[in-house]
Amino acid sequence: MERLAGRVMLLWGWPRILLAFFAGAVGALALPPFGFFAALFVSFTLFIWLMDGTTGNPDGGRLSRLRSAFFLGWVFGFGYFVASLWWLGNALLVEADEFAWAIPLAVLGLPAFLALFWGFAALVARILWSDGLGRIAAAAFGFGLAEWLRGFMLTGFPWNSIGYGAMPMPLMMQSAAPLGVTGVTVLAVFVFSAPALIGTRRGMGLGLALAGLLLCAHLGFGAWRLAGADAVLSATAKDPVEVRLVQPMIDQSRKLDDSERGAIFEEHLAMTALPAKDGAKRPDIIVWPETSVPFILTDNPDALSRIADVLEDGQVLVTGAVRAENAGPGFATRYYNSIYVIDSNGQIVSASDKVHLVPYGEYVPYEDMLRSLGIPDAIAMPGGFTAAPGRTMLTLPGGQTFYPLICYEAIFPDEIGAGIERSSALLNVTNDGWFGETPGPFQHFQQARVRAVENGIPLIRGANTGISAFVDPFGRVVRGLGYNQKGVIDSTMSSVEVPFWNASERRFYFWLLICLMFVIALISRTSFKFWKN
Template sequence: MERLAGRVMLLSGAGQAFTALGAGLFSVLALPPFGFFAALFVSLPLLVWLLDGATPAPGATGLRRLAPAFRIGWLFGFGYFVGGLWWLGNALLVEAEDFAWALPLAVFGLPAFLALYYGLATALARLFWSDGWGRIAALAAAFGVSEWLRGLLFTGFPWNAVGYGAMPVPLLMQSAAPLGIAAINALAVFVFAMPALLGTRRGWKVGLALAGVLFAAHVGYGVHALHVRPVPASAEAVVRLVQPVIDQAMKLDDSARAEIFERHLALSAAPAEEGGRRPDIIVWPETSIPFILTHNPDALSRIAEVLDDDQMLVAGAVRTEDGGTGKPPRYYNSVYVIDGKGQITAAADKVHLVPFGEYMPFEDLLQSFGVSAVAAMPGGFSGARDHQVLTVAAQRLYPLICYEAIFPDEIGAQAEDVSALLNVTNDAWFGRTPGPYQHFQQAQLRAVERGLPLVRSANNGISAVIDARGRIVTGLAYDVPGFVDAALPGRLDDPAAAERHRMVFWGVIAFFFLLALVARTAFRRG
């Protein structure tokens, strides 16, 4: 191990670049659909050794002293994000004649930008660099801060935060409840990078013992939460998830709208499985209604024909409202609640829109070059100011439309008294790629973090009813058309979760930076 570490530290030029790039790419094995978390025990120690060798050029001053560390972190991040997000390009091929030109920007441009955060992390860690486990603490704190910034700046995009690699299954997700994903990002780097000490031998016994204790606590808490703590009782409501599996090209075909609508209705009208109870709530995916519902009263009549009087439908749709005198109408990515009489009783609009997907940043400038958003209505979608809780068959549901489920802070104070989280999405844009599996895992974590069950309906999967500990009660696999019925699981009462997660995160970051500072001071004196 010492010989390997020494060789990695001495790499330069192309060898150093390809090793950093390869380490980031190898890290992707920890993410869905692979879930091989042990990959991080290889890639992160390699990153540490590369940073050990990232010495500045003689005479370099100021930020130039950090340039080698930034370069290594950027290359590591570029490999990680290309390997983990390449599937975004699939959305551009749905209407290839209009958007194929942007394929390199999606596959390589976005990863190149996101890699800046990891470059920032390694440069920041290098400021506190020392020997032994102090440098591991510095790297963990710096990664925690960079991941926090990635979820915040420029509307945020925290997809595939490094902590998700430590939580591939519900047993390993339970730490998210007391800690939150932000703190786990830092803790995961601290644990997974610790084997790097075997290559330098300094402080390795203490470091590995500490990492072992943290990992054992991670697993032990999962066992306790799943098998010792009481399970909340299920609610009385029965929910049906409809998964129609409609190809995205078909969804964009105006002539197929009636067929799409009838397919949803047929799955909604199907009888419950033998011995099962008729559903109280039926959930359709994001933009499942293929036209402006308020412009089609006959569609509401058809829904009323399918629903019993006391049943309710929650359906994704595009909602429109008048823009005012001389202004174009506004469009919203929304969910409607429709009762058994075919009346719209409530609606909630998406708050956090997808840049370049649902709206265009710097719209006037980019449209002058003929660039438009991939999935937007004319003029783009508008975002709501805040989330609206939906009351459906005596249950209060907190809607998260599509990728809103990847943002922990998207779940606001209104969620304190809700029955469940509701995630409707359409991942058909991305085909049979890792994207839908990664999206599902991140939605799963929101249930664990907030102690709330999750009802998730996806056009082509993965649809599931998930309990408050992240376990799948029932669901449909990717690209399997049909429906499933399940009693809505009960919630865990944890109203202070969001505030606690913020305090824990900053506490962990401060502690790791303090360790790094103490270790660096001791290293200089030594």
């Protein structure tokens, strides 16, 4: 290992760049649908050794080393994000004649931008870099800080945060309850980087022991929590209701075809009316995916009547739809990506609008600036939605309260706030049909499951093409339909009281870990300079 570490450190030029890209790309294997978390041990071990060799221009001094570290981190991140986000280009193939030009921006441009955060992580780590254990803590500090920033800067895009690579299954998801995905990310980088100590020996014993202890604690805490999960759920379950998820598997090209709107609507209604299987109770609540209603529902009273005809007395439909709002004379109509709750009389009894829109998919950030620069093609994107000023809980006639998350709102842990403690379940409706059978829908589903673990409440997830599922507060799939499976699934859902840490406590533990890694790195850096001198 020492010989291999030495060879990696001494690489220069294109071999060094290619290895950094490869190291990042290998790390993507830890994410769904593969879930091979051990790949991150290879990824971060190589990264640490490459960082050891960031000498920069001998005449450039400290600034040159920092530039070299930033570039290395950027290449490392570029490999990771290209390998884990290439599927975004699939969305632009749906209307390829109009948007094929933007495929390079999605497949390479977005990863290049996100890699800037990892370049920042490497730069910060390089400032604190030393020999031995300290540099592992410096990497954990830098990447933890960078991944936290990625969650909100420039609208935020925390997709595929490193912590998800350490949580491929419910056993390994439980650490998210006290720490959140950002806290898990800090510790994950420390653990995944620890094997690099074998190649340099200094601090190896203590570093590997700490990493092994953290890994055992991660697995042990998960096993302990899952061992008592069923007892907790059965002891606290109350107000059971039958819920049906409708997964219609409507091809995206059909959803965009105006002539198909009526047929699509009738397909949803037909699946809603299917009898329960094996003598099970009829569903009390039916859930359709995001934008299932293919027209403005309030402009089509006949559609509400059709829904009333299909629903039995007391049944409720929860559906994704586009909501239009007349802003008054002289103002353009506003459109919202929304969820409606409709009772058996065809009345809309509750609604919630999407708060966090998808940039360039649902709205164009900095539109005026782009127009002034003469880049009209860059803003000719589908969408045109308005963001809601705040999240509204969905209150159902039966007394249940759902915390609504539309599409990729489920990937923002810090945006789940007031109201979550009073909610019966998280409700995530989405249309992942844009991305085809690629890693995208599987990654999205994993991140939604982690939200259930973090907040200690069940997740109801309805997706057009999958993955639709009932997930318990411990991240376990109770019932589900896989990708590209058309059908309905019924399940009993109860309100439960699972002890969990709130968002402010998770933030406290995240910053505690960040400070701990900083102190370890700083002490190591200081002592390293002392002994060196």
